[in-house]
Amino acid sequence: MTAPTVGSRVTPQMLRRALEGRRVNVVNPLVAMTLLISLLASLAILVVLLWDVVAKSMPVWQERGWSVITNDLSPRPAETGMIQGIFGSVMLTVIVVVLSFPLGVAAAIYLEEYARDTRLTRLLVANIRNLAGVPSIVYGLLGLSVFVKLILEGLVGQVSGRTLIAGGLTLSMLVLSIMVITTQEALRAVPLAIREASFGVGATSWQTIRHHVLPVAGPAIFTGSVLALARAFGESAPLLLAGAVLSTFFAAPEGTPLTELVVGQKYTALPIIIYNWSRQPQQEYVALTAAAIVALLVILLVVNAGTILARDALERRNRM
């Protein structure tokens, strides 16, 4: 048994009560609680969505196994599959990466690092921000009239311009403005001191950007780009207008080389298949639609997770 010391009579609670008066802090826990509830609500929606599609798609995975992924489209629901849509979506994404990533990053670097703050620049920036808010269906109309009709069927002279390249160009337009904006934000977050230090030892603008600004902004640019790509991957409205095949059956001629599949053949995409299956009358399509949604979500999650891992690895190496 230890004898109580004089100091132990003043507990921290007593001290706090003395300092705060008798008031109980209500606001702080209330705010924290509200914020937590908001977070849980959005998580709950995600969980319900996932649970719903996974549960609905279970019969398909059990009966069909992988064949629902690897089969071609068929008018018979028991034999249909989504490989053509996965192929189309992946190729569209590749086209979007190749086209809009370099263009978007370059445009953002120009706007942030080189362009003077003139009325013209401000007009350009305002325009790009507006473009990012344009509904995607409008880009579909642009794709149909410019890429499909004007360029491919008009100037190039193809019989049908409803090809992967037209769809890819359309989605690139859609993603480009988002790419520019996220890159701009990433560049803006780089501390000015880094640039000043670089200029201070006599580096040129390009040397500063290349060796000091881009490495710091890189992870943020990367993350923004992946979010933009995920958007392109899940879009269906612009593709419907720009000529993706909305059907329970379509086939390219056997043995068509890859380049011809991209520039000369009709195509479909995973979101288009989801939309088409969801409106079919047969009972089997309820589970098939859920299975296609699961496939889309899994591909997106894998790509996102892969990018996050790659980004973290790069960040660690940059810190050395």
Added chain:
Amino acid sequence: MNFAGKRPLRWGAALSALVLLAAACGGDDESDVPAATAAPVADGAQAQDGLTGSIEVSGSSTVEPITALVAEKFNGAHPGVGISVEGPGTGDGFQRFCAGETDVSDASRAIKDSEAEACAQAGVEWVELKVAFDGVSVLTSLDNDAVSCLDTGDLYALVGAESEGFQSWSDANGLAAELAAAGLGGSGAPYPDAPLVITAPGEESGTFDAFVELALDDITEARGQDEPTRVDYQASANDNVIVDNVSSNPTSFGWVGFAFYLANSSILKAIEVDGGDGCVAPSIESIADGSYPLSRPLFIYVSLSRLTENPALGPFVDFYLGDGLSSVAEAGYVTLPDQEIAAAKAAWGGVG
């Protein structure tokens, strides 16, 4: 400061890796596409015969299931021919057809004068080929002796937009009298005082659309209503559920595609329908000669202008009118009688 030069290179490497990875995935899938295309074939004995090209079909979503099945079988026999079959609707289909964009146009009605004019102006010549019939059978239980014939006014009074809330057949008597006064039918009234238990396809179904178009649309429009049907009935996407419910309740009401009724005609009673020329029971004969009011012919239109440019199109239509017609029953529609098939073949033979 020696670390400075390496960072951007890493980023470049990371990005090109991403692009390459995506390209590699694409490459893998690509090899699957043509291989899997040939999978489900009815008569796969025919080897690749060198027939190449691509065929584009658009038009009626009602006909799409038939043409898609035909296309799949044709593609199985001739894998060198690429085919796409879409179903945006008969009108949209003709718009693209007459602009010379498609080879074949599916249609659930004959071409309109305005559409034919557009085709003529664009220099697109065509041939019309009847391929199937679409019929809707109105059903009740075998035990229901009180009702044997209804006209379109009666159907509207029982399930149309204004019938909402009618629990008993006789609840529709007032509405039927109103329709009769306006000359819109309703001759089946007075209806029996018995519970009205409706099980029918939901609005996502093609049979729902066909019933609405063939039986209700004219009256719905004349009455200034917006909804295609009442909404308070049991809708089922499963035809077997409809058959079960209709057959197990003595005063039931429902409708299914004619082909499905035919398969279950021993346990169901089909109500005769009066389209203005007397009561007609649904049968293959009455549907084929057009006397049964809730039926319509289904067509394909073949572009003769594309026939000369596209070597695959002729064989495709040959196949459609030959082995392909087995797809009609498979898709749940009414097969043409032999003389109609001969007529279609003759019409095609005259041009193809």
